[in-house]
Amino acid sequence: MATPLPPDGFADRPRLHIDLTALAANYTILQKASGKAQCAAVVKADAYGLGMDETVPVLLAAGCRHFFVAQLAEGVRLRHIISTCAESDKSFDASAIYVLSGLAANAENDYVTYRLHPCLISLAQIKNWQAHCRKAGNHPAALFLDTGFNRLGLSFDDIAEMSETNEIFEGWTLDLIASHLACADTPDHPMNRAQLEAFHTMTALLPPAPRSLANTGGIFLGDAYRLDMTRPGIGLYGGMAFPDDAAARQTVARLRAPILQTRRLSAGDAIGYGASFTADHEMRIGIVGLGYSDGLPRSFGQFNPPRVRLGLGDREAAILGRISMDSFAIDLTDADDSIGADSMVEIFGDTTPIDGLAEQGQTISYELLTQLGSRYKRIYKT
Numbered sequence: 001m002a003t004p005l006p007p008d009g010f011a012d013r014p015r016l017h018i019d020l021t022a023l024a025a026n027y028t029i030l031q032k033a034s035g036k037a038q039c040a041a042v043v044k045a046d047a048y049g050l051g052m053d054e055t056v057p058v059l060l061a062a063g064c065r066h067f068f069v070a071q072l073a074e075g076v077r078l079r080h081i082i083s084t085c086a087e088s089d090k091s092f093d094a095s096a097i098y099v100l101s102g103l104a105a106n107a108e109n110d111y112v113t114y115r116l117h118p119c120l121i122s123l124a125q126i127k128n129w130q131a132h133c134r135k136a137g138n139h140p141a142a143l144f145l146d147t148g149f150n151r152l153g154l155s156f157d158d159i160a161e162m163s164e165t166n167e168i169f170e171g172w173t174l175d176l177i178a179s180h181l182a183c184a185d186t187p188d189h190p191m192n193r194a195q196l197e198a199f200h201t202m203t204a205l206l207p208p209a210p211r212s213l214a215n216t217g218g219i220f221l222g223d224a225y226r227l228d229m230t231r232p233g234i235g236l237y238g239g240m241a242f243p244d245d246a247a248a249r250q251t252v253a254r255l256r257a258p259i260l261q262t263r264r265l266s267a268g269d270a271i272g273y274g275a276s277f278t279a280d281h282e283m284r285i286g287i288v289g290l291g292y293s294d295g296l297p298r299s300f301g302q303f304n305p306p307r308v309r310l311g312l313g314d315r316e317a318a319i320l321g322r323i324s325m326d327s328f329a330i331d332l333t334d335a336d337d338s339i340g341a342d343s344m345v346e347i348f349g350d351t352t353p354i355d356g357l358a359e360q361g362q363t364i365s366y367e368l369l370t371q372l373g374s375r376y377k378r379i380y381k382t
Helices: 020-033 044-048 052-061 072-085 090-094 108-113 123-136 156-162 190-203 354-360 365-370
Strands: 015-019 066-069 096-099 116-120 140-144 173-178 253-265 283-288 309-312 315-320 328-331 344-348 377-381
Touching: 015 020, 020 052, 020 377, 044 052, 044 365, 052 072, 066 072, 072 090, 072 096, 072 108, 072 116, 096 173, 108 116, 108 123, 116 123, 116 173, 123 156, 156 190, 344 354, 354 365
Parallel strands: 015 377, 066 096, 096 116, 116 140, 140 173
Antiparallel strands: 015 253, 253 283, 253 344, 283 328, 309 315, 309 344, 315 328
């Protein structure tokens, strides 16, 4: 007889609290901020690490009908989630799913079968899509333009070549023209205006279709950037302060981990791998049960003097020494003696907002969310 699986509520397991009500509220805020534009949702990387299975139904209920993923496999999974939700509300089934990475080789049938809209990024992909649609029937797709990001997308020369004849648009439906802003989180950056102007120049050479340029930051650059559809990602999940009203954003994810043990150090004692931190006075430290295998960047322990601080009740505690695979040390010297084994440390949440933690560690909230591991006890609040 197989040994039964134990419950997942063990005290030594880190806990990731995900507030789905806050997610819906953030979508509503971003939808309102988008003005007349449709507000889509970017749910790639498993909804930025928070779980498509749990977040997408909430976004559908909040009114979202356009979704963006990075890869074909993500789109297939998302279509299954939406189809399941449509059993209770048939309007969900009409939701559009855009795949940002372009048209996967020899996979044209999959986009049709799962009703996915590829974001075509090259002339070769457009021709392949056109040839497939002429055989299998009309199916919509988007064009993704490179307006200066120099990542994915059609160049100005590609667009100029396409504009010489409309034949390349025959046999399939162009339902969206999109590009991506490189510096939207820096409102005064000249790149924003340059990309907007490039987008207008390029789209003027193309057949009429809805246009999309603004990510979360782009929404707050003004109406000129919102166009017909906005595509917030990080803002949905509680990252990036909203310029109009930072207090309006709601915290979606809160990560907490237990202290496994406390220790006393004398001056000269070192902590962890490489002995990268050495106490210069008597200290009390706590060993926290979470590490880089759980997505906490190893680099957070590289600073000397320590600079990354976590929430500990109404106080903060600095990370000391290197982050290990499953644990790291924090400074409890000034903490109340009641803080000890089994006490919980807030990695990010209300006391330590995720953007603030990311800034301390010289990274971004996107990385922290998308690198969340699988060992957490995930607690969804509705």
